[in-house]
Every structure is written in C-alpha cells, then in structure tokens.
Amino acid sequence: MTAHATDRSGTADGTAEARALAREWTAPPTTSLRWTPGARLTGIDPRSTPGWEGGKAGATALVAAHAPELSELQERLFAEGRSGGSRSMLLVLQGLDTAGKGGIVRHVVGLVDPQGVMHRSFGVPTAEEKAHGYLWRIRNALPRPGYIGVFDRSHYEQVLVVRVEGLEPRAEWEAHYDEMNAFEAEVAASGTRIVKVALVISRDEQKARLAERLERPDKHWKYNPGDIDTRLRWDDYVAAYQDMLDRTSTEVAPWHVVPADRKWFARLAVSELLLDALRSFDLGWPEADFDVEAEKRRLAAT
Amino acid sequence: MTAHATDRSGTADGTAEARALAREWTAPPTTSLRWTPGARLTGIDPRSTPGWEGGKAGATALVAAHAPELSELQERLFAEGRSGGSRSMLLVLQGLDTAGKGGIVRHVVGLVDPQGVMHRSFGVPTAEEKAHGYLWRIRNALPRPGYIGVFDRSHYEQVLVVRVEGLEPRAEWEAHYDEMNAFEAEVAASGTRIVKVALVISRDEQKARLAERLERPDKHWKYNPGDIDTRLRWDDYVAAYQDMLDRTSTEVAPWHVVPADRKWFARLAVSELLLDALRSFDLGWPEADFDVEAEKRRLAAT
Structure with missing residues (x-):
C-alpha cells in the first residue's frame, strides 16, 4: 500500500498491531453501517456494534493503532492539495442532541493535524444566511483542496428541524432531497469525497445524557431547554431521519448509520470510515x- | 485555582505530576522569553532553552502533563463564548522558513479540541485580499468569542517580507508598526488575549532542515525554491525582525522570542505560554x- 511506502514515523509497527485488532471486524464498517434504502431506522439497536466483535477495549486500541496512518494520509492529502491537487474530504455528522457529534470531532478528528481541518458547526442560520438559499452557507464552508471538512450538522437540517418544526411548507422541503443529491453529486465530481454519518441514540440514552448535563455544573452550558421540546417530537424526528436516509443515500454519497449509545463504538466507526x-x-x-x-x-x- | 474546582477528567493527578515537572523552569517562560525592547536579536542563541533546566525528556513530559489542563481551559473558554462571553485567544506565530510554525500547530494546538480552534495560514495575498488594506484579511480571521485563533504568519509579514523584498516604499511600511500596535490594542480591548511568538532558528539549522526537505521525497512538497532566495537575505530579515520586535512589543501584546533549533523546547515554550x-x-x-x-x-x- 502506498500509504506506507515512504513511512518514516513508525506506523509500520502500528499497522501490524492495527491489522491484528482490525480482524475483530466481521464485516467492514463501510458495509455493515451503510444504509440500505428501505430498511427501518427503528429496527437499528442504538446499543449494537454492527460488524464489530472486539468490544470496548479493542475499539479504543484500534482507534489509537490507526491514528498514525489516519494522520499520515491526512498529511498526504494536504500535500496533494498544496501541489495543485483538487481532492478533499467532507465528513457530514448528523444526529439528535447528545448523540455525540462533538465527541467525534474532539476524539476522532482531533487525531489529525488541525492545520488540515476545516470544521464548521451549523446552528440556526444568521440573518445574512437567511437572506440566501440554504445551500449558500454550506457551499461557503466546503473544504478547499487537500482539506478534511467537518460539518457538525449540515444542509440536512433543512429536511430535519425545518420539516419537523414546520418552518417551510411541505412542497418546499420535499424538493430539498433531490436538490441535495444534485448538490452532492456536483461536490463529489469536483473531487470531494463525502462521508455521511447519522449517529443514532436511544430515547433512554438521550435522557441519561441530558440528565448528566443538568446534574453537572461543568455541563450546564451544553444544555438548552429547547432540547426537551425537540425530544418531545422524537417520533417526528425519526420519521424525518428515515426519509432523509432513504432519499439521499446515493452511490457517490451514501449514508452510514452509526449506533451511538456506546460512544466508543461511534468513535471507532467514524474513525474507520474516515x-x-x-x-x-x-x-x-x-x-x-x-x-x-x-x-x-x-x-x-x- | 478555579481550573480544577470542578475537574472530573483526572487532571488533578496530571497536575501534581505537572507541578513537579514545572519546577525545572528556573524563570517562568512569560519572563524568560519575553522580548526586552533594545535587546539584540543576534544575541539570542537559537539552541538555548531560556529558563528551562529540564532537558528534552522533561519538556516532552511537561507538555503531556499539562495537556489535560490546556484542553480543559480551552473548553471553559469555549463554553464562556457560547454563553455570551466576549473573550478569546489569539496565538500569532512568526518565524523564518523551517522555524517550526507548522510543528507547533500540529503538536501544541493539536492538544485541544479542534472545534474550538480557528486556524489561519497567511500566504501571498490573493487578488481579492490585495484589493483591501493588509489588515482586512487579518480582521476577517480574528477568533470569535470563545475560540483560540492561530495565525501561521500574520499582519507582521507586512514589515517582514514586504519590507525586505521592497514591495512597498519605506514610508509605507514604516507606518505599519504604529498601525499594528493600534490594531492590536483595539483587538485586545475587545477581549482577545494576544500571544505573539517569534521562533528563532540558526542559519545552520535552517540549512539542515532545508536539506532534509530535499533529501526526503515525503518532504519535497514542503520545499519551495524561493526559500533559498529568502535565505540569501538572512541579514535583512534579521534586521526586519529586530525592528518588529522593538517597535511592536507592547504591554497588551508583547513578543516572546522562542529559540527554536530544538523543536522540543519551542513546543514546550508555546504550550506553556498558551x-x-x-x-x-x-x-x-x-x-x-x-x-x-x-x-x-x-x-x-x-
């Protein structure tokens, strides 16, 4: 593999260890986690670890063992971008509140050089953003050549919160699925590899994580009373996620559904997909x- | 110290170890590295480790031992920014080619959550940037509240490469020192703590690092033939750095001069200053x- 041809950072040993640990995948995560249009989202157990038999200790060890290779490949991508290449990577993270999007960024994206990462968190659109179409701020945040872009939430909010909260009439948000597929096809054609991840937690786990945010003063800042209002619309969000997965999982930009009640599995899964x-x-x-x-x-x- | 009042991440132990390691500072880096206007830049030994007696092993250990606290304080700053606070941090990195700016970002800034970092590398201005004053792109890249901004090169290029290469008449670049001081005073008054670091390497060490970039195919992308042209103007750059340090080391935004022939010391120093x-x-x-x-x-x- 070219990734190690000129390796001087000791990843060769790490890779031998990593290869052994990676044997705990009975099916590769690109297969075991890839969304099958028509499957039922409610049929996915948020505590499951599809394809992975290595448990928590094995997962943590494999993330660490693959970190040098992840980091080196990121540097190669960056080098290519600096040398006239047009390729880049885009990680799209979606998930309900407390699903662990931030933890993924901290613990997985944090494994690579921050110089090569373009991270963007999409909240309620600003006045300027609202004055444009919903893809405007998304386009502006796309990774430049050589970079790994990370979207914490994304254009998909337009068929999630916007739909559930009734911020647009149905005819409008219904049109977004095809628009997004066309948009992503264009982005992929320009050289950006898109990795879409939907983190799935259970109602009980969300309750426990919200309770922890209320219990601990050092977590109060992460809590928003609006999270409860969102939680009360749980079934509406599940339906919106179901349609999003069915209608925007394409060949160039498939969705991966990652059970996220076990943070260690979600982090392993995203690290491996990247x-x-x-x-x-x-x-x-x-x-x-x-x-x-x-x-x-x-x-x-x- | 409030940083540990509600600590739940095990930094208390790390801090005990860190305190022991930190005793190898005979003078704090904020003092030992702070620029004294009027001092001679050529009087600084790039292989020295001012104030530090702990050697390489101690330095590496202290960076690791302080990482949890650095990371937690970054999260507190971020939390404050999300809760209406206006404070932020700005790390300005200057240094000649191969001085190790990128390594600092990777190994020191990489210790904190990438979600809280706004990194920007300033190269030759684009056409759009050139159409504005030189501070325009700098203002656009200032950290938002709660963030740690990192400038790899900065507005100071306007009194370094611009001066040395004669891209502006003297009267113009001469005016920039006062402009920059006024600009930084304004930025500091708005809540941004500015940490300015000038990395200093020796001519011999630069030669060795450039030679390594030429020797190793995995480093060719970091090499630029223009680096030799810059190297040939060494004394002009030293003079430009000398004036920059003398004229823009202010009370609100002092310069720290970090000897950088030993990468482990430079990383320790910047980590400790942050x-x-x-x-x-x-x-x-x-x-x-x-x-x-x-x-x-x-x-x-x-």
Whole structure:
C-alpha cells in the first residue's frame, strides 16, 4: 500500500498491531453501517456494534493503532492539495442532541493535524444566511483542496428541524432531497469525497445524557431547554431521519448509520470510515516540481 | 485555582505530576522569553532553552502533563463564548522558513479540541485580499468569542517580507508598526488575549532542515525554491525582525522570542505560554441561564 511506502514515523509497527485488532471486524464498517434504502431506522439497536466483535477495549486500541496512518494520509492529502491537487474530504455528522457529534470531532478528528481541518458547526442560520438559499452557507464552508471538512450538522437540517418544526411548507422541503443529491453529486465530481454519518441514540440514552448535563455544573452550558421540546417530537424526528436516509443515500454519497449509545463504538466507526475514505484516494507524495539536485547545489552554496 | 474546582477528567493527578515537572523552569517562560525592547536579536542563541533546566525528556513530559489542563481551559473558554462571553485567544506565530510554525500547530494546538480552534495560514495575498488594506484579511480571521485563533504568519509579514523584498516604499511600511500596535490594542480591548511568538532558528539549522526537505521525497512538497532566495537575505530579515520586535512589543501584546533549533523546547515554550494566557482568564464554568430544577422535572416527565 502506498500509504506506507515512504513511512518514516513508525506506523509500520502500528499497522501490524492495527491489522491484528482490525480482524475483530466481521464485516467492514463501510458495509455493515451503510444504509440500505428501505430498511427501518427503528429496527437499528442504538446499543449494537454492527460488524464489530472486539468490544470496548479493542475499539479504543484500534482507534489509537490507526491514528498514525489516519494522520499520515491526512498529511498526504494536504500535500496533494498544496501541489495543485483538487481532492478533499467532507465528513457530514448528523444526529439528535447528545448523540455525540462533538465527541467525534474532539476524539476522532482531533487525531489529525488541525492545520488540515476545516470544521464548521451549523446552528440556526444568521440573518445574512437567511437572506440566501440554504445551500449558500454550506457551499461557503466546503473544504478547499487537500482539506478534511467537518460539518457538525449540515444542509440536512433543512429536511430535519425545518420539516419537523414546520418552518417551510411541505412542497418546499420535499424538493430539498433531490436538490441535495444534485448538490452532492456536483461536490463529489469536483473531487470531494463525502462521508455521511447519522449517529443514532436511544430515547433512554438521550435522557441519561441530558440528565448528566443538568446534574453537572461543568455541563450546564451544553444544555438548552429547547432540547426537551425537540425530544418531545422524537417520533417526528425519526420519521424525518428515515426519509432523509432513504432519499439521499446515493452511490457517490451514501449514508452510514452509526449506533451511538456506546460512544466508543461511534468513535471507532467514524474513525474507520474516515480511514477507509482516505485509503481509497491511494495517496502518494507529490512529485517535486523543481530540480531536486539543482536545489541541493543552490542550498549547499549558501 | 478555579481550573480544577470542578475537574472530573483526572487532571488533578496530571497536575501534581505537572507541578513537579514545572519546577525545572528556573524563570517562568512569560519572563524568560519575553522580548526586552533594545535587546539584540543576534544575541539570542537559537539552541538555548531560556529558563528551562529540564532537558528534552522533561519538556516532552511537561507538555503531556499539562495537556489535560490546556484542553480543559480551552473548553471553559469555549463554553464562556457560547454563553455570551466576549473573550478569546489569539496565538500569532512568526518565524523564518523551517522555524517550526507548522510543528507547533500540529503538536501544541493539536492538544485541544479542534472545534474550538480557528486556524489561519497567511500566504501571498490573493487578488481579492490585495484589493483591501493588509489588515482586512487579518480582521476577517480574528477568533470569535470563545475560540483560540492561530495565525501561521500574520499582519507582521507586512514589515517582514514586504519590507525586505521592497514591495512597498519605506514610508509605507514604516507606518505599519504604529498601525499594528493600534490594531492590536483595539483587538485586545475587545477581549482577545494576544500571544505573539517569534521562533528563532540558526542559519545552520535552517540549512539542515532545508536539506532534509530535499533529501526526503515525503518532504519535497514542503520545499519551495524561493526559500533559498529568502535565505540569501538572512541579514535583512534579521534586521526586519529586530525592528518588529522593538517597535511592536507592547504591554497588551508583547513578543516572546522562542529559540527554536530544538523543536522540543519551542513546543514546550508555546504550550506553556498558551497555558499561562488561558490561566490568566481565570475561567469558571458559565452559570446556567435556565432553572436547573425545573428542567430536571421537565426531563423526568418525558
């Protein structure tokens, strides 16, 4: 694999260990977590670990063992972007409140060089954003060549909160599914590999996590009374997620549904999906666009 | 110290270890590295470790031991920003090619949650940027409340490369020192704590690092033939740095000069300067702006 051809950072050992740990995948996460249109979202157990037999300890160990490769591939992607390449990566994270989107960013995205990450969290649109179409702020936040973009929530809010809260008439949000597919096809064609992840938690787990935010003064800032209002519309959100998954899981940008009651599994799953996507780029190091020997002589003369 | 009052992440132990390791500072880095206007930049040994007696092993250990506190204080700052606070942090990194700015971002800034970091690298201005004053793109990249902004190069390029390469007449760049001081005073008054770091390497170390970039195919992408041209103007750059330090090291935004031939020292120094700045905010956790008990009852009813 090219990823290790010029490796000098010791990932070769890490990879041997990683290969052993990765055998606990009985089916690769790209398969076991990929959404099958027509499947029932309510049929997914948020405490399950599809395809993974390695337990919590194995999961934590594999995330750590794959971190050097993840980090090196990110650097190769960045190097390619700096050398005229057009490819980039976009991780789209969706999930109900407390599903663990922030933890994924901290613990998985945090494994790679922050210089190569363009992170954007999408909240209620600002006045300026509202003055444009809903894809305007999304386009503005797309990763530049060589970068890993991370969307904490995304354009999909337009068929989730907007739909459930009735912020647009049905005819409008109904049109968004096709618009988003067209948009993502265009983004993918321009060189951006899109990895879409929907984190799924149970009602009970959400209750426990909200309770913890209320219990601990150092978590109060993460709590919003509106979270309860959203929680009361649980079934409406499940229906909206079901349609989103069915109607926007495409060949170029499929959804992955990640059971997230066990944070360690969600982090493993996203880490592995990112790694798979980076590996699929088959990244080398850019060729020098200068005469290496001539530059060595110039340097020696200084 | 408030930083540990509600600590639940195990930093208390880390801090005990950190306190022991930190005794190897014979003078705090905020003092030992702070620029004294009138000092001679050429009098600073790039291999020295001012104030630090702990060697490489101690430095690496202290960076790791302080990481949990750095990370927690960043989260408190972020929480404050999300709760209406106006404070933020700005790390300005300057240094000649190969001085290690990127390594600082990767290894020091990489210790905190990427969600709370706004990183920006300033290269040659784009056409749009050139159509505005040089501070326009700088203002646009300032950290929002709660964030740690990181500038890899900055407005100071306007008195470094612009001066040395003669891209502006003297009267113009001469005016920038006062403009920058006024700009930074305004930024500081708005709640942004500015930490300015100039990394200083020796000519020999730069030569060795450039040679390594030419030697290793996985580093070719970091090499630019223009680096040699810059290197040939070494003394001009030293003079420009000297004036920059003398004329823009102010009370609200002093310069710290960090000897950077030893990467482990530079990383320790910047990590400690950031930590000191975050500690000086005396960050608590935001008060709940809702009725905690009432919310507990609402949640229980769901």
